[in-house]
Amino acid sequence: MGEANFRAMGSQCRLTVYNDGSDLAPVARKFIDRLESAWSRFRPDSELSQLALRSGVPTLVGPETSILIDRALRAWSATGGLFDPTMADELAELGYDRTHFELDPAPPSAAVTTPGNVITMRRTRCDEIVHDLASGLVWLPPDVSLDPGGIGKGLAADLTAEKLFESGAHGGYVDLGGDIRFFGRPSRAPSWEVEVEDPLRPGTSIGSLHLDSGGVATSSTLSRRWRQGERIHHHLLDPRTGRPVDNGLASVTVLAAETWWAECLAKAALIAGRDKGRRLIESHGAAGLFIDLEGGRHPAGDLSRFGGIK
Numbered sequence: 001m002g003e004a005n006f007r008a009m010g011s012q013c014r015l016t017v018y019n020d021g022s023d024l025a026p027v028a029r030k031f032i033d034r035l036e037s038a039w040s041r042f043r044p045d046s047e048l049s050q051l052a053l054r055s056g057v058p059t060l061v062g063p064e065t066s067i068l069i070d071r072a073l074r075a076w077s078a079t080g081g082l083f084d085p086t087m088a089d090e091l092a093e094l095g096y097d098r099t100h101f102e103l104d105p106a107p108p109s110a111a112v113t114t115p116g117n118v119i120t121m122r123r124t125r126c127d128e129i130v131h132d133l134a135s136g137l138v139w140l141p142p143d144v145s146l147d148p149g150g151i152g153k154g155l156a157a158d159l160t161a162e163k164l165f166e167s168g169a170h171g172g173y174v175d176l177g178g179d180i181r182f183f184g185r186p187s188r189a190p191s192w193e194v195e196v197e198d199p200l201r202p203g204t205s206i207g208s209l210h211l212d213s214g215g216v217a218t219s220s221t222l223s224r225r226w227r228q229g230e231r232i233h234h235h236l237l238d239p240r241t242g243r244p245v246d247n248g249l250a251s252v253t254v255l256a257a258e259t260w261w262a263e264c265l266a267k268a269a270l271i272a273g274r275d276k277g278r279r280l281i282e283s284h285g286a287a288g289l290f291i292d293l294e295g296g297r298h299p300a301g302d303l304s305r306f307g308g309i310k
Contacts, residue, residue: 282301
C-alpha cells in the first residue's frame with residue numbers, strides 16, 4: 001500500500017493506493033503537480049494563462065487541458081449556466097488574483113458584502129468558445145479567460161485515479177482538498193467510507209457515507225473567504241450577477257460517478273439554492289446533502305443508498 005499527504009492545487013491532498021508491487025504514490029503526486037502547472041490561473045506560464053493571453057487566436061493545448069475545457073463546457077450546458085468557467089476576471093476584480101494562501105483571510109462568521117445596491121445581470125460568453133477535444137484546438141473570445149475552480153480538483157482526482165489504475169493499482173482514493181475519487185475496492189472493508197464535514201464546525205463530522213466507487217465533492221460558502229479593503233467575499237460567484245452567492249446555504253455535498261461532475265453539480269446546486277438545487281441534482285440521477293446556515297440538513301436524491309445522514 002502506498003500513501004501520501006501533500007499540498008497541491010491550493011489544498012491539502014491525500015491519497016492511498018492498494019497495490020501488490022511498487023509504491024505508486026510518487027507517480028500520482030508527480031502527475032497532480034503536472035496538472036497544476038498546466039491549469040493554475042496564478043502561474044503565468046500555465047496552459048490556461050497562456051490560453052488567456054492568446055484569446056481571440058486559435059491555440060493548441062495539451063490532452064489533459066483539452067479534457068478540462070471539454071468537461072467545463074459540458075457542465076455549463078448541463079447546469080443551465082449555473083456552472084460557468086469564464087469568471088476568472090470577476091474573481092480577480094474581487095481580489096482573488098493570487099493563491100488563496102496569499103489573500104487576507106476572513107472568518108466564516110464574517111458577513112459577505114458586495115459593492116453597490118444595483119445588481120446588473122452578467123452575460124456569459126461560454127457559448128462563443130470553440131473547442132475540438134480530439135485535436136486540443138481552442139478559440140476563446142477576445143478578453144475571456146478560464147478559471148478551473150469548481151472543476152479542476154475533481155477532474156484531477158479522476159484523471160489521477162485512472163492513471164493509478166492503468167499503472168497497476170487495485171484500488172484506492174485520491175482526495176484533493178475534499179474532492180475525492182474512489183476506485184477499485186478497499187482491502188479490508190465492503191465499501192469506501194467518507195465522512196461529511198460540518199461546515200459550521202470545521203474539523204468535525206456530521207456522519208459518514210458509503211459507496212462502492214465514484215466521486216464525492218463539497219462546495220461551501222464558509223470556506224475561502226477573504227477581505228478586500230472593508231469588504232468580505234467568498235469564491236462562489238453567481239454567474240448571473242458575478243457576485244458571491246448569499247442564499248442561506250452553508251454547503252452542498254454531491255455523490256456522482258465522477259468527481260469532476262460531483263464538483264460541478266455541488267457548485268451549481270449551491271448557487272441555485274436549496275429547492276432548485278435539489279431538483280438539479282435529482283434530474284441528473286445524483287444524490288446530495290444541503291446544509292443551511294442554521295445547521296439544517298436537507299437530502300437530495302436517494303441518499304439512503306449511501307448510508308444516509310440524519
